Amino acid sequence: MISPDGRWQWNGAQWMPVPAEVTVAPAGARSMLAIGGGISAIAGSAALLAASFMPYVSWNATDDYPAGSYTLFSFGPFEVASVAVTLAACVGAAIILLIFSIRLVVALAAGGLAAFGLDAVTGWGFQSGTYASEGYHIEPGAFVGVAGGVLVLVGGVIAALSLFARRST
Numbered sequence: 001m002i003s004p005d006g007r008w009q010w011n012g013a014q015w016m017p018v019p020a021e022v023t024v025a026p027a028g029a030r031s032m033l034a035i036g037g038g039i040s041a042i043a044g045s046a047a048l049l050a051a052s053f054m055p056y057v058s059w060n061a062t063d064d065y066p067a068g069s070y071t072l073f074s075f076g077p078f079e080v081a082s083v084a085v086t087l088a089a090c091v092g093a094a095i096i097l098l099i100f101s102i103r104l105v106v107a108l109a110a111g112g113l114a115a116f117g118l119d120a121v122t123g124w125g126f127q128s129g130t131y132a133s134e135g136y137h138i139e140p141g142a143f144v145g146v147a148g149g150v151l152v153l154v155g156g157v158i159a160a161l162s163l164f165a166r167r168s169t
Helices: 032-053 077-099 103-133 140-162
Strands: 008-010 015-017 057-059 068-070
Touching: 032 077, 032 103, 032 140, 057 103, 077 103, 077 140, 103 140
Parallel strands: none
Antiparallel strands: 008 015, 057 068
């Protein structure tokens, strides 16, 4: 049995120093950066889900139209499917970061989170900005959506940084 720090070995009666030629990495060691990235992505996914139900633009009543607002789900089943795929991918990648320490798996999950986060930031930002430029009013859902995308993007970047962090052996 090897101690958690890898420096001592139990011989059945006492702890002995591990010989210099034997180096042991702690079993199941995962980077705190990868775990932090996973937690950030889960928080971002929750914000994206909440933003999907919140109005993100509204307009005043005119002679032709009554006052109203749009949520992401105002546009039908395609948007529902889009949100479902994004959330499933983000939460799945975040869980992978919390469970696995295999570098290739972490790299793929981090890249996926960065891509989905960037997509969410640009999607929410540009769509809301376009409506604002046409005279619509920006509502809280737009800001929550952008913030959720930023959290997912940051989670992916933090997880990617874990690939470059020095691991103890």
